[in-house]
Amino acid sequence: MENKYLQEELIRISGVNPKKCMRCGKCSATCPAYDEMEYHPHQFVNMVESGDIEPLLASKSLYRCLSCFACIDRCPRGVEPAKLVEAVRLAAIRKQGANHLTADKVPAMLDEDIPQQAIVSAFRKYSK
């Protein structure tokens, strides 16, 4: 029941229709953070579509997505997987209460091998 509600909520906040996906896998093919993720972009879309959202909420993959939007750019069907990832992230934050992380906890969680989400999305936003 909650899955159904969550699924609808995710589709609503992201504005993504996962049913448009034709399962070509170009999002996962193009993803630079693929190896760091437990669930890959195409799986995000598929799992939201099938309502299998709990594992996504618990997964670290949420914070491994760089938010570079390469998948959005390349998706031939206009599904926009990164928006879905962003929506799941938001759902996780809302679930835990808005202030689930304190600033001093962040450094320990960072992965040195991959660039930080905030930096990448800032580049994306402001480089235009």
Next chain:
Amino acid sequence: MQRVGVFVCWCGSNIAGTVDVQAVSEALKNEPGVVFSTNYQYMCSQAGQDIIKDAIAEHKLTGIVVCSCSPRMHEATFRKTAAAAGLNPYMVEIANIREQCSWVHKDMLTGTEKAIILGKAAVAKVNLNAPLTPGESPVTKRALVIGGGIAGIQTALDIADAGFPVDIVEKKPTIGGKMAQLDKTFPTLDCAACILTPKMVDVAQNENIRIFSYSEVTEVKGFVGNFDVTIKKHARFVKEDICTGCGACTEKCPMKKVPNEFNLGMDNRSAIYIPFAQAVPKVATIDPNYCNMLKKGKCGLCAKVCAAGAIDYTQKDEYISEKYGAIVVATGFNPISMDKFDEFAYNQSKDVITSLEFERLTNAAGPTAGKLVRPSDGKHPHTIVFVQCVGSRCSACAEKGKEYCSKICCMYTAKHAMLTRDKYPDTEVYVFYIDVRTPGKNFDEFYRRAVEEYGVNYIKGMVGKVTPEGDKLKVQASDLIANKQLHIDADLVVLAAAIEPDKSARPLATMLTASMDTNDFFTEAHPKLRPVESPTAGVFLSGACQGPKDIPETVSQAGAAASKVIGLLAKDKLTGNPCVAHSNELMCNGCSSCERVCPYGAISYEDKEFRMPDRTTKIRRVAVVNPAVCQGCGACTVACPSGAMDLKGFASAQIIAEVDAICK
């Protein structure tokens, strides 16, 4: 006032079972205009028809109403009966008291009541009927085929075989189209040139076929059976009838750095050129963009070496007007541009090629004489990655790709992969696919052979990124079944580009008033039952201009289009449907509303002189309907703001009379 006869049919018990036919014929006797009313067991039988014929003669009937089964069943029968008795067949109206009355109502009382009302409506209509005569127009016994690819060639050959003259208009210097560029054809692996070039020769030698190569259609006027077409013959600066095609000029031409479009720019040709050895017509053409003589007035070498004296630098574009009875569109397709696909690095690396370029690379007559080498350094590639659905099934961005499946890519990629593994077993071949679509005779077997016998690696997934690095192409892709991201160092990447209709198709469709879909494919008159006709009468469709198609499908559609053309040209006169729109020019204000809604382009405007009440004359623009083109839908009648437009056989007054009769 009409003298109407009413004939009520029992249809055995089909009607008489739930409708009191006697009561119906009695009731209708009192309707205005009715002078005779009767009923009979089977009106459509010979005896029944004789009753109608006798009554027409005896009572001098001017209109008849038959209360019987659906007009879709026997309207034609009763019209023939009326015609045999000397009455205009369009003075017959049918009241459908079987399918729409006796069969759907159980109760005698309601059935009879409704049958009487339906009969009254038919009587009210027939009172306003006018005799109609279908228009006749002559048929010009010559066909035009636009496009000289395999579709156009096959259509022209089939029409010519039936004895009708055909002209092919081809915008390139030679016919042959895309098929001439192909290496082998799936799934039998015949060599494309070996099966196509004999057909091209047949075209050249057929007395009934004229080829206008290097030409375009610039204007189409007229209608089915009577098209007036203007064809622009581009100046090729070579006299076609004198040139022998020896090729001496092409060898001597000093300007040899012109990208060869036949090989998709992978090698160069001279400024004067013959596209390929088996070109038809085998005539040289001077490319005015590169020829030094035409650009700077210096050179003239080709004229010097031409023994036949065929070179003419002063040649001008020529316009030819010709009349045709039918037009076949066979404008074909092109692969889409890869410019928007940055992720595949098509514009960054020479070793990322499209499938059509791959065809040329493996073709014995191609730029490498059939040796599969990398375009960049001429080395043999050891790892080749094929990417399917590049731009096909792409709904995200209309400028980048096409929403439809291009249909032929799965099969030609399997062919490429198989041929590569066959010729170069040391090559590792990967095919990235979303779905492999192989509906067709021996198609799936062919694909499975590529996998099982030739060891082609088919991977379910898509390539996300190609990065040139050193002399390698780094391919990043997903393998959805293994749930892995793959990184392949490839030597050659082949993109199965989506196909789109030729760019010349849309302006042509406008000229022909033929309709197109949003992808610029021509639409057919009926998607299932009239797949080779355009909704515009006299315009037929052949090949990929109607939708993506492989060669066998194209050839069968070409033959079908030809048979439709032959059926049309075999007639001496075309009899139209008399139920067409017509405009009352006194009421028409020339606003063009009707012209805009007409799906057939049947309405045009004329300036006509009118005599005004004060004895002056005034010129006004009024609508004129071409009855040979009008199909009688009636869209214009409603669009007309002044009520000038009406439809014969379904006039507004007639329909209103029916409404009134029903609502009484």
Next chain:
Amino acid sequence: MQVKEYKPLIVAFCCNWCSYAGADLAGNNRLAYPADVKIIRVPCSCRVNPMFVLRAFQRGADGVIICGCHPGDCHYTSGNYYTRRRMAALFSMLDYLGIEKERTRVEWVSAAEGAKFAATMNDFAEKVAALGENKRLEDLRCKK
């Protein structure tokens, strides 16, 4: 006081190629629908002038339904699209005048949909019957 049994009068305009054939098919399959429905054959649904609809209501029709080919299937390529747009405008105007939306309808019925034709007519007749007589546009001069 004697009350005459109320029977709605419904005028159905059917295009020749799809809906009229669909109605014939309903007949062939003996699928019953109310006798209140009277069909007028037109070549295409786009032949139906809004004037015809007004005329029907003026003359005492209680409901008017226009049936055409499914969008994209029109025998004349685009006729039913015109119908859809014209009737959408007309019906909202009629609604404004007090002819309820339930009294007017455009329905797509193909030549194969005999069952749909009968079902549509049953449903439409029931809805119109529930609304009672149309009095808004009726021209009393036309009444006998």
